[in-house]
Structures are given as C-alpha cells and as structure tokens.
Amino acid sequence: MKDEAVTREDRVASLKGMGCSRKRVEDARFTQGKGNYVDDIKLDGMLFGDFVRSPYAHAKITNIDTSAAMEVPGVLAVLTAADLAPLGLHWMPTLAGDKQMVLADGKVLFQGQEVAFVVAEDRYAAADGIEAVEVEYEELPVIVDPFEALQSDVILRPDTVGEDGSPSDGAHGPRKHHNHIFTWECGDKDPTEQVIANAEVVAEESMYYHRTHPCPLETCGCVASMDKVNGKLTLWGTFQAPHAIRTVVSLISGIEEHNIRVISPDIGGGFGNKVGAYPGYVCSVVASIVTGKPVKWIEDRMDNLMTTAFARDYWMKGRISATKDGKITGLHCHVTADHGGFDACADPTKFPAGFMNICTGSYDIPTAFLEVDGVYTNKAPGGVSYRCSFRVTEAVYFIERMIEVLAIELDMDASELRKINFIKKEQFPYKAALGWEYDSGDYHTAWDKAMNAVDYDGLRAEQKQRIEDFKAGKTRKLLGIGLTHFTEIVGAGPVKNCDILGLGMFDSCEIRIHPTGSAIARLGTISQGQGHATTFAQILASEIGLPADSITIEEGDTDTAPYGLGTYGSRSTPVAGAATAMAGRKIRAKAQMIAAYLLEVHDDDVEFDVDRFVVKGAPEKFKTMKEIAFAAYNQAIPGIEPGLEAVSYYDPPNMTYPFGAYVCVMEIDVDTGVTDIRQFYALDDCGTRINPMIIEGQIHGGLTEALAVALGQEIAYDDMGNVKTGTLMDFFLPTAWEVPNYETDHTVTPSPHHPIGAKGVGESPHVGGVPCFSNAVHDAFRAFGLRQTNMPHDHWRIWRTANELGLHD
Amino acid sequence: MIPASFEYHRPTDMAGVLSILVEHGDDARVMAGGHSLIPMMKLRMADVPHLIDLQDVGGLAGITVGDTITIGAMVTQSDIILHDALADAAPILREASLQIADPQVRYMGTVGGNVANGDPGNDMPGLMQCLDATFTVVGPNGERKIPAREFYEAAYMTGREDDEVMTAVSFAKPVGGHAYEKQKRKIGDYATAAAAVQIVKDGGTCASASIAMTNLSDTPVYSAAAGDALVGTSVDGDAIKAAVSAMLNDIDPVEDNRGPVAFKRHVAGVILARAIERAWSRA
Structure with a gap:
C-alpha cells in the first residue's frame, strides 16, 4: 500500500496509543497458566520455611523447646527470637515508625503471631516440624476493644512505658495512655466547635467501619537467596514496592544496597496486602544466610487472613452542622483507630491516619476538624489501604454516611442535599478546610448525568409506592436507593509532604529506543494485575510515535528498573505515568533535533505529527520516528551524541482527585435479610482515559470488592482474640454468582497539573462503592426510622435491623 | 494447610477396603470425593494415618431408577444433576444438588461422602430423611x-461402625410435590437454614407430608410433627404456621458466623413456609 493511502487516522490507530481499548498484553500468559509467580520460582537446593504461630491473642512465652522439631526428618533449623536477637533482627521497623516483633520476644500480642521459623527441605517437613515445636504460654488478659484498651491497666507493649511508669513518647508524639499510639489532629478545632454550637441544625452519628482484609488471590511470599561467594542477596517476593523493600532490607540487615537485588515477579493481586514488610521476609533472608541455601516462604490462606495486613477498623464519630435550608457549615470527626498489636500501617510518614483528612468529601465545607487516636489491641497489625489511597475509603464512607444522616435530620432528599453542597466547578482549584487543594472537578455535571441515567425521580416514586405496599401487607421487600458522590485523593505524592520512612514518593521511567524503532521502558512501579505493560506502552506510543506493540514495559527488578516507590494508592498512573510521559517528551525533544538535521531544516521548523516529524507547512517532507531511531544510533550527527534514551524522575506537584457518582438500587427481603442488587450505576471521572477497557475492568473489580466489604466481608474476633473468619468459608469473597451487573459511565475532567491529565482509577470503585452499597441498605429502612447500622450488612445484621424496627411484628 | 503424613491406599474391591479397615481400625478412614475429609486433614483436625481411596472400587457409582431408586455411594452431585431419568423420578434431588457447593465441588463431592460423614452442614442427610431413604453399609x-x-446421632457421629463402608442409598420413588429451599450467604456455603419438603395432595387436601431441616441442629432434623400439621389441611396459611411452629420445636440451632439463634429460628420458619408453598404448588 502506498503511503498516501494511509490516513492520519490510520497512523493514530496503528500506534494503539492513549484512548484505545488495547487488549492486555499480559493476558496471553495469565490465561494459559504461564505466569511466573513467586511460588513458581524453584532454585537448586531451595529450602522451605514456615512459622510456628501463636494460638493465643495475648500470652507470655515461658519456654520454646525446638529439640523434637530438630528430630523431624528434613528439618534443618528452627529460628526463634533468641537466634535473631544477636543480629538485632528479632524486631523490625514498621512503615508507620513503630517496631514489630519478627519472632515473639517473650510474649505474643495477637493470634497467629510468628513465634518460631522452621526451615526444612520441603514444605511438608516444615509443617511436621511446626507441630513438633513445643511452646509454653502463660495466658494474659486479652483486649480486643480499643476503648477498653485506653482504660485498661493491662500493658500490651512494655516498650510504651517509660522508666517512671508513665507512657513514653510514640513515633508521632506523646501518648495519652500506655496502649495509645498517637493523636493526629487536622483543621481548626475551636472554630469548628463554635460553628457547630451555633448551627441551626446539627446531625451527630457514630459508625464503625469494621476490620476486613484485602485477600488477594495470591498470598504473600518470598524466596531469599544469599550467594556467599559474591556477597549478593537476591530476594524475589510479592512486593508492591520492590525498591523500598531493597532499601529497608539494606537498612535492617546492614547489607550494602548494591548487593541486594529485589525482584517482584508476576503478582496475583495486591490491594495493599503486599506493601508492608513482614516477618517472613526477614526470616527467609536470615535463614538463607545461615544455611547458605535459597529459602522460600509462602503464606497459606489462613496465615494471610489472620496475620498480614488487615484494613479499616475505624470507630468514627461525626458531627455535621448546616443551615435550615441545607447548606453545610461545619464538620467534626473523631476516630478511634484500632491498629492491633503493632502499628504497621502503610501510610506516608507524616500522615499516621493516611489521608483521612479528605473526609470533607465532595462538599464545600468551610470549617472542619479531624482528630484520630491510634490504639494498640490484641489483634493482628496492618491497617493497610485495601484498594484505596491511604484511609480514603474510611473518609469517604464517613462523609457519605454523614450526608445521609444530615438529610434525615433536615428531612431532605439526599440527592438534593448533595447538590446544594457540592464544590462548584468554578471553585477549582479548591482549598479544602482540612488542607488539601483539589486540583479539578465538575461534580454537578457528573451528578446530574447519573441522576438522569437511573431516572432518580422515577426510582423515588417507585420506592414511595413500595413503602405503601409494604405497610399494606402486599410485599415483604423494601427498595433501597443508595447514593454516593466520592472524591478520592490519589497519586502520592509530592516529596515535600509525602515520604515513607524518609523515602520520597516520586516515581520514575527510563526509556531506551532500539535502532530499529522498538523500545523498552522500565518503571519504578509494579503491576499486580493492573495491566501496566499494556497501558504504559500506550502512553509512550502517543508520546513518542512508536506503536505500543513495539514497546516492552518492564518493572519489578531493582537491578534494572529505576528507583520508585511502587504501586498502591492508585499512584502508578498519576506518578509513574507522568514520569513515562515526561521521559517520552525527552526522547521526542532529541528526536526533533535529529529529524531537523536529517531534513536539513532548523529544529524549530519541524513539528511532531503522530508518528513522525514533518517540516512545518510541507507535510510531505518528514522523517518517521522509526527512521529517526535508526539515525540516532547509526548516523554521525554533529553536536548530538549517539543513542536515544531518556529517564525521568517525576515529583508530582499535587495529588490527583478522581471523583464519581454512583447509584445502587437494592431489594431487601426483611424476613431473611437477603439483599439483591437490581441496578448498579457507576460514573467515574478519572481525567484522561488511557485504556477504556482496562478502566472498565478496574471498575468491575473495585465494585465487587466494595460489595464484599459492605455486605459481608470481615475479620471478626471473639472476646478471647480468636479470629472467627480465618478461612474462605467465613471470609466473604464474592464469586460471579454474587456479583450484579454493573453499568459504567464517565465524564472527563483532566488533571490540570498531570502531563497527560490522568488521575488514576484502580481504587475509585472501591472507595465509592462501599458507601453506595451501604447507603442503599440504610435508605431502604429510612422510612421506618433507621439512621445508622454498621457494616457488614450480611443477612443476619439486616434481619436484626428489620427486627429492631419492628418490621417482624 | 498441610496434613500430617499418611499412607495412601487404593484398593480395587470392597474386600480390599474392608481388610485395610480391619487391620488399622481407628487409624483408617475411607475417602470418596474427599471434600469433607481432606480439609479436616489439612487443618490437622482429623488425623488419618491410613487413607483409603474408594475411587477404584467398582460397583459404587450406579444409579437405578424404578419403583425403588438406588444411588451408589460414589455417585457425585454432578452425576445426579445430569441424570434425566433420576430428575424425572425424584426432582427434589436435582433441585437440592444444584444448591450444594459450586460446580467444581459437585464434580467431586459424592452422595456417600455427603451422607456418611455426619456433618450437620451437609444437605443430603436432611434430604434423605425427607425421602425416608435407607442407607446400605457393608x-x-x-x-x-x-x-x-x-x-444420625450427633455431629460426625452416626450409626455406621468404624469398620463399615457406606455403599448406597435407596428410597421409594417419591410422589407428590417437592421443594428444596436453602438460604446461604454465598455460593459454596453451608445453609443458614434449609428445608426439604415432599407433599402428597389428594383433592384439595394434604394426604401426607415429609419435612426435614438442615444445619439447624447437630444432626439433620426430620420433623414428623411438622409434616403431620399439614396432613388433612388445605395447606393454607394457618396450616403452614402450625407446621412451622412444630418444626421450631424440633430444631436446636447454635450461634455462628451466620447469625444468632433467634435469627436462625426466624429464617428456618420463613424457609420452611416457602418450601411448603412451593411443594404444594407442584403437588
């Protein structure tokens, strides 16, 4: 075909750049079982390590006898805290500035805590060895309630008490009590109290956002291999932040960072579970150093649910004030945060409660105050951001419930109340009362589109009729209309205020163009299913004019990829995606000079056009990027060094603020508590859309995890600190059967400060979905007097609500 | 989640199975589909030094349909669902089987394993009581x-001796209308409450009714009184209320993650009422 026959549109399409639903390049291997996950790694002589775990939630350890375990065939070593102490590795720092026992140091603080590490020739021998380790425990009083913890004489952590017996200072300031971790304040306390005291209307409500777990399909694990000849440690693992892990391992172990290579292979979902550093990593490294052989550690499902990375567990108390006609004047929020036995939250260091201070939501609230108290209890550590930016699901749940409660107080329609208070389009950039500067938004447009799409007025009319029918005994089903407008804060973040343990939260991209016009780009992030190899190539295709199919994306190997802080908090596109675009622009800038030389014109006389540079005003004179790439390597060009490579480290000037409008229509059987989602409409605005198909997949996945959390998924403890939901029999992981049909929609409000205007989308549906499902349950019972009932809204709790409202009488 | 080590036996006939059982006594257990036993072994809650796999033992996987219906112990739930003659003769079996676990489990899970293990969560025991089935053990x-x-004597305690193997279940071809109603939290879950109902209609009145409940006690609950409450009535609202009330006297649920006792009793009543209504509409 002659070149003239190829239209500009054809050339754009052939790149498969931004905006195209390019098929995921990862899926060929995933759908054929050809992925390479950490448990697929098998090395010569590899050993297997596994933990003896505490059956008690709080106990003193009086003795550990490993002699019988050492007799078990195949068992080579049993590590205890006593073995790690001389190395200073029996405790390790947490991402939250606290420290955590690697192996139980004299006591245990939660059920499932790591007590000893059995190293054996295979996992079967390790399991038998675990059975043979004899641990003597002396039970201590168990505290699973954070409010009780703050009153109790029981000292959970001896290191929280100073020599004079008073509470010592924590990582974030003074402690109020020995079981207290931190207080974090944000906003204006006295003015907020004043506004609320003088308000025409005040709504007050307490709510518990229950403890749950990200539960990725692949559990956490690693393989540590210490090469004693060259002194190099290689660590494969399920790491959402491989570079940060390398630095942390270096700081903990004293091994120089150039001698550590961390590799994240394919990862089967993370959702925050794989951000933190876990005792299994430390023990595997030590065991490899001790034995001189590679050591693998892989969690089973119960280990995963019971010990690594819970999410939420926030007791939130709110007061919201307004004028009689519904204009919000102030918001007060207090959180009692249950962090378990160690504060191992994965938040930027200056934010011990993450970005909970986004809790003013999508609303123009002039005055606000937030106070968070972190507390130790006898539960597993974690506090990770499960498919959300740091504590953003908690914040959005809080404000979206408070809006509903205020609507009840005002006897006003909840949609109308939102519309009165949305931040207006012309107010952006908007400085919120709790400090953030929202970069962009158009909430009214999105909301109106959503209300029209679901025929909101029609739904309310139907609901009114349903209530009459119910009261008349014609039906036993109620209709709930759940509304949510969420504003996320993602893309952490600007190094000036976002770091983790001093590591700035920039990210990076390095590009090498090959002479024949294909390329490899490496990033500091790591895909766990998000499809980075697909979408980052699309960004580059549009930026540098080479087909996405000719661009390899590589992440996760710290020996080859540039330094970056990894993938969580929807930060890959806002930060590494920006770095990718910026690096691409550096490539383009050099390509422009080469093109000008080849076309014998001045640099300023050529311009970029899809896949080529053309002479301005003479489009028939051009050099394609492919031709330029070849010339870059093979033609002597005066004043320009050979090669075509670029690297960009991107420190974002601000966070990005994706938003969306969701509606859930739910049928509720008041006699059995069974719910049925009749309709779920999700409008997302994530700014510029890179791959609509992948966005759609992200929305479906996030909504499904939201449905899980709202309707049943929890990590529940009994009074003795026993985990009641430690297997998938009781921990709710929805299947296709439980998942409704989702209708997706969008508006596009590009981020003004992001190079391509993208905002991140992976977590929006979870952040917005949870309150939307929950609000639907609440809305169904609003006419019968319900204000607040806590999640998860499983059958029996919904039944209890109906029962308490007298609907079974 | 790794079981203690065990010897794996795979005899090819029943004599071979029985000789291993006699030799090892309590230390040996037979396994059909393995969906109850293997998880217990992995959790190390069941210690089985000698595991006897029944899958190579012939003669246990047949279905015969006549005036008497006989189902071999190794017949899977999937086999039941796919067997059209069985579904015509005893439709409640397909209706119940479709509510057990998920398709993958149903390819493996067997009738014999489901009824023999004595797990109060299993659906087949209550169903078999509703059908007044007879179990054959050897x-x-x-x-x-x-x-x-x-x-069924108590949870995991049954009339089968340790050295006996369940080989078949049989029952008279059911007559009348049927329903198997089950509330569960999700696919794959045990019942919050489930009811198996067979009703025979004579003119406008109920000639006989058989009712059994699942996961509402430490054994399946056959409630003769609930069935009796329907006999001779037109199965109207009052009759159903009486049946529910009789059933509630026979069950003894305990609190678990599915909910407290009051909730379970309430749901048991709702589920039974719905099952009766559906069975009656088909009678």
Missing part, C-alpha cells in the same frame, strides 16, 4: 441397612 460381618431417619 462391613466385615456383611451388609446391613440403616434408615436415614435413625442414622
């Missing part, structure tokens, strides 16, 4: 038959 002293309604 041991060193030969074969014997045990009525399903007398088989």
Whole structure:
C-alpha cells in the first residue's frame, strides 16, 4: 500500500496509543497458566520455611523447646527470637515508625503471631516440624476493644512505658495512655466547635467501619537467596514496592544496597496486602544466610487472613452542622483507630491516619476538624489501604454516611442535599478546610448525568409506592436507593509532604529506543494485575510515535528498573505515568533535533505529527520516528551524541482527585435479610482515559470488592482474640454468582497539573462503592426510622435491623 | 494447610477396603470425593494415618431408577444433576444438588461422602430423611441397612461402625410435590437454614407430608410433627404456621458466623413456609 493511502487516522490507530481499548498484553500468559509467580520460582537446593504461630491473642512465652522439631526428618533449623536477637533482627521497623516483633520476644500480642521459623527441605517437613515445636504460654488478659484498651491497666507493649511508669513518647508524639499510639489532629478545632454550637441544625452519628482484609488471590511470599561467594542477596517476593523493600532490607540487615537485588515477579493481586514488610521476609533472608541455601516462604490462606495486613477498623464519630435550608457549615470527626498489636500501617510518614483528612468529601465545607487516636489491641497489625489511597475509603464512607444522616435530620432528599453542597466547578482549584487543594472537578455535571441515567425521580416514586405496599401487607421487600458522590485523593505524592520512612514518593521511567524503532521502558512501579505493560506502552506510543506493540514495559527488578516507590494508592498512573510521559517528551525533544538535521531544516521548523516529524507547512517532507531511531544510533550527527534514551524522575506537584457518582438500587427481603442488587450505576471521572477497557475492568473489580466489604466481608474476633473468619468459608469473597451487573459511565475532567491529565482509577470503585452499597441498605429502612447500622450488612445484621424496627411484628 | 503424613491406599474391591479397615481400625478412614475429609486433614483436625481411596472400587457409582431408586455411594452431585431419568423420578434431588457447593465441588463431592460423614452442614442427610431413604453399609460381618431417619446421632457421629463402608442409598420413588429451599450467604456455603419438603395432595387436601431441616441442629432434623400439621389441611396459611411452629420445636440451632439463634429460628420458619408453598404448588 502506498503511503498516501494511509490516513492520519490510520497512523493514530496503528500506534494503539492513549484512548484505545488495547487488549492486555499480559493476558496471553495469565490465561494459559504461564505466569511466573513467586511460588513458581524453584532454585537448586531451595529450602522451605514456615512459622510456628501463636494460638493465643495475648500470652507470655515461658519456654520454646525446638529439640523434637530438630528430630523431624528434613528439618534443618528452627529460628526463634533468641537466634535473631544477636543480629538485632528479632524486631523490625514498621512503615508507620513503630517496631514489630519478627519472632515473639517473650510474649505474643495477637493470634497467629510468628513465634518460631522452621526451615526444612520441603514444605511438608516444615509443617511436621511446626507441630513438633513445643511452646509454653502463660495466658494474659486479652483486649480486643480499643476503648477498653485506653482504660485498661493491662500493658500490651512494655516498650510504651517509660522508666517512671508513665507512657513514653510514640513515633508521632506523646501518648495519652500506655496502649495509645498517637493523636493526629487536622483543621481548626475551636472554630469548628463554635460553628457547630451555633448551627441551626446539627446531625451527630457514630459508625464503625469494621476490620476486613484485602485477600488477594495470591498470598504473600518470598524466596531469599544469599550467594556467599559474591556477597549478593537476591530476594524475589510479592512486593508492591520492590525498591523500598531493597532499601529497608539494606537498612535492617546492614547489607550494602548494591548487593541486594529485589525482584517482584508476576503478582496475583495486591490491594495493599503486599506493601508492608513482614516477618517472613526477614526470616527467609536470615535463614538463607545461615544455611547458605535459597529459602522460600509462602503464606497459606489462613496465615494471610489472620496475620498480614488487615484494613479499616475505624470507630468514627461525626458531627455535621448546616443551615435550615441545607447548606453545610461545619464538620467534626473523631476516630478511634484500632491498629492491633503493632502499628504497621502503610501510610506516608507524616500522615499516621493516611489521608483521612479528605473526609470533607465532595462538599464545600468551610470549617472542619479531624482528630484520630491510634490504639494498640490484641489483634493482628496492618491497617493497610485495601484498594484505596491511604484511609480514603474510611473518609469517604464517613462523609457519605454523614450526608445521609444530615438529610434525615433536615428531612431532605439526599440527592438534593448533595447538590446544594457540592464544590462548584468554578471553585477549582479548591482549598479544602482540612488542607488539601483539589486540583479539578465538575461534580454537578457528573451528578446530574447519573441522576438522569437511573431516572432518580422515577426510582423515588417507585420506592414511595413500595413503602405503601409494604405497610399494606402486599410485599415483604423494601427498595433501597443508595447514593454516593466520592472524591478520592490519589497519586502520592509530592516529596515535600509525602515520604515513607524518609523515602520520597516520586516515581520514575527510563526509556531506551532500539535502532530499529522498538523500545523498552522500565518503571519504578509494579503491576499486580493492573495491566501496566499494556497501558504504559500506550502512553509512550502517543508520546513518542512508536506503536505500543513495539514497546516492552518492564518493572519489578531493582537491578534494572529505576528507583520508585511502587504501586498502591492508585499512584502508578498519576506518578509513574507522568514520569513515562515526561521521559517520552525527552526522547521526542532529541528526536526533533535529529529529524531537523536529517531534513536539513532548523529544529524549530519541524513539528511532531503522530508518528513522525514533518517540516512545518510541507507535510510531505518528514522523517518517521522509526527512521529517526535508526539515525540516532547509526548516523554521525554533529553536536548530538549517539543513542536515544531518556529517564525521568517525576515529583508530582499535587495529588490527583478522581471523583464519581454512583447509584445502587437494592431489594431487601426483611424476613431473611437477603439483599439483591437490581441496578448498579457507576460514573467515574478519572481525567484522561488511557485504556477504556482496562478502566472498565478496574471498575468491575473495585465494585465487587466494595460489595464484599459492605455486605459481608470481615475479620471478626471473639472476646478471647480468636479470629472467627480465618478461612474462605467465613471470609466473604464474592464469586460471579454474587456479583450484579454493573453499568459504567464517565465524564472527563483532566488533571490540570498531570502531563497527560490522568488521575488514576484502580481504587475509585472501591472507595465509592462501599458507601453506595451501604447507603442503599440504610435508605431502604429510612422510612421506618433507621439512621445508622454498621457494616457488614450480611443477612443476619439486616434481619436484626428489620427486627429492631419492628418490621417482624 | 498441610496434613500430617499418611499412607495412601487404593484398593480395587470392597474386600480390599474392608481388610485395610480391619487391620488399622481407628487409624483408617475411607475417602470418596474427599471434600469433607481432606480439609479436616489439612487443618490437622482429623488425623488419618491410613487413607483409603474408594475411587477404584467398582460397583459404587450406579444409579437405578424404578419403583425403588438406588444411588451408589460414589455417585457425585454432578452425576445426579445430569441424570434425566433420576430428575424425572425424584426432582427434589436435582433441585437440592444444584444448591450444594459450586460446580467444581459437585464434580467431586459424592452422595456417600455427603451422607456418611455426619456433618450437620451437609444437605443430603436432611434430604434423605425427607425421602425416608435407607442407607446400605457393608462391613466385615456383611451388609446391613440403616434408615436415614435413625442414622444420625450427633455431629460426625452416626450409626455406621468404624469398620463399615457406606455403599448406597435407596428410597421409594417419591410422589407428590417437592421443594428444596436453602438460604446461604454465598455460593459454596453451608445453609443458614434449609428445608426439604415432599407433599402428597389428594383433592384439595394434604394426604401426607415429609419435612426435614438442615444445619439447624447437630444432626439433620426430620420433623414428623411438622409434616403431620399439614396432613388433612388445605395447606393454607394457618396450616403452614402450625407446621412451622412444630418444626421450631424440633430444631436446636447454635450461634455462628451466620447469625444468632433467634435469627436462625426466624429464617428456618420463613424457609420452611416457602418450601411448603412451593411443594404444594407442584403437588
């Protein structure tokens, strides 16, 4: 075909750049079982390590006898805290500035805590060895309630008490009590109290956002291999932040960072579970150093649910004030945060409660105050951001419930109340009362589109009729209309205020163009299913004019990829995606000079056009990027060094603020508590859309995890600190059967400060979905007097609500 | 989640199975689909030094449909669902089987394993009590038959001796309308409450009714009184209320993650009422 026959549109399409639903390049291997996950790694002589775990939630350890375990065939070593102490590795720092026992140091603080590490020739021998380790425990009083913890004489952590017996200072300031971790304040306390005291209307409500777990399909694990000849440690693992892990391992172990290579292979979902550093990593490294052989550690499902990375567990108390006609004047929020036995939250260091201070939501609230108290209890550590930016699901749940409660107080329609208070389009950039500067938004447009799409007025009319029918005994089903407008804060973040343990939260991209016009780009992030190899190539295709199919994306190997802080908090596109675009622009800038030389014109006389540079005003004179790439390597060009490579480290000037409008229509059987989602409409605005198909997949996945959390998924403890939901029999992981049909929609409000205007989308549906499902349950019972009932809204709790409202009488 | 080590036996006939059982006594257990036993072994809650896999033992996987229906112990739930003659003769079996676990489990899970294990969460025991089935077991002293309604003593305790193997269930071809109603939290879950109902209609009145409940006690609950409450009535609202009330006297649920006792009793009543209504509409 002659070149003239190829239209500009054809050339754009052939790149498969931004905006195209390019098929995921990862899926060929995933759908054929050809992925390479950490448990697929098998090395010569590899050993297997596994933990003896505490059956008690709080106990003193009086003795550990490993002699019988050492007799078990195949068992080579049993590590205890006593073995790690001389190395200073029996405790390790947490991402939250606290420290955590690697192996139980004299006591245990939660059920499932790591007590000893059995190293054996295979996992079967390790399991038998675990059975043979004899641990003597002396039970201590168990505290699973954070409010009780703050009153109790029981000292959970001896290191929280100073020599004079008073509470010592924590990582974030003074402690109020020995079981207290931190207080974090944000906003204006006295003015907020004043506004609320003088308000025409005040709504007050307490709510518990229950403890749950990200539960990725692949559990956490690693393989540590210490090469004693060259002194190099290689660590494969399920790491959402491989570079940060390398630095942390270096700081903990004293091994120089150039001698550590961390590799994240394919990862089967993370959702925050794989951000933190876990005792299994430390023990595997030590065991490899001790034995001189590679050591693998892989969690089973119960280990995963019971010990690594819970999410939420926030007791939130709110007061919201307004004028009689519904204009919000102030918001007060207090959180009692249950962090378990160690504060191992994965938040930027200056934010011990993450970005909970986004809790003013999508609303123009002039005055606000937030106070968070972190507390130790006898539960597993974690506090990770499960498919959300740091504590953003908690914040959005809080404000979206408070809006509903205020609507009840005002006897006003909840949609109308939102519309009165949305931040207006012309107010952006908007400085919120709790400090953030929202970069962009158009909430009214999105909301109106959503209300029209679901025929909101029609739904309310139907609901009114349903209530009459119910009261008349014609039906036993109620209709709930759940509304949510969420504003996320993602893309952490600007190094000036976002770091983790001093590591700035920039990210990076390095590009090498090959002479024949294909390329490899490496990033500091790591895909766990998000499809980075697909979408980052699309960004580059549009930026540098080479087909996405000719661009390899590589992440996760710290020996080859540039330094970056990894993938969580929807930060890959806002930060590494920006770095990718910026690096691409550096490539383009050099390509422009080469093109000008080849076309014998001045640099300023050529311009970029899809896949080529053309002479301005003479489009028939051009050099394609492919031709330029070849010339870059093979033609002597005066004043320009050979090669075509670029690297960009991107420190974002601000966070990005994706938003969306969701509606859930739910049928509720008041006699059995069974719910049925009749309709779920999700409008997302994530700014510029890179791959609509992948966005759609992200929305479906996030909504499904939201449905899980709202309707049943929890990590529940009994009074003795026993985990009641430690297997998938009781921990709710929805299947296709439980998942409704989702209708997706969008508006596009590009981020003004992001190079391509993208905002991140992976977590929006979870952040917005949870309150939307929950609000639907609440809305169904609003006419019968319900204000607040806590999640998860499983059958029996919904039944209890109906029962308490007298609907079974 | 790794079981203690065990010897794996795979005999090819029942004599081979029985000789291993006799030799090892309590230390040996037979396995059909393995969906109850293997998880218990992985959790190390069941210690089975000698595991006897029944899958190579012939003659246990047949279905015969006549005036009497006989189902071999190794017949899977999937086999039941796919067997059209069985579904015509005893439609409640397909209706119930479709509510057990998920398709993958149903390819493996067997009728024999489901009824023999004595797990109060299993659906087949209550179903077999509703159908007044007879279980056939074979041991060193030969074969014997045990009525399903007398088989279950407590959770995991049954009328089967340790050296006996369940070989078949049989029951008279059911007549009348049927329903198997089950509330569960999700696919794959045990019942919050489930009801199996067979009703025979004579003119406008109920000639006989058989009712059994699942996961509402430490055994399946055959409620003769609930069935009796329907007999001779037109199965109207009052009759159903009486049946529910009789059933509630027979169950004894305990609190678990599915909910407290009051909730379970309430749901049991709702589920039974719905099952009766559906069975009656088909009678």
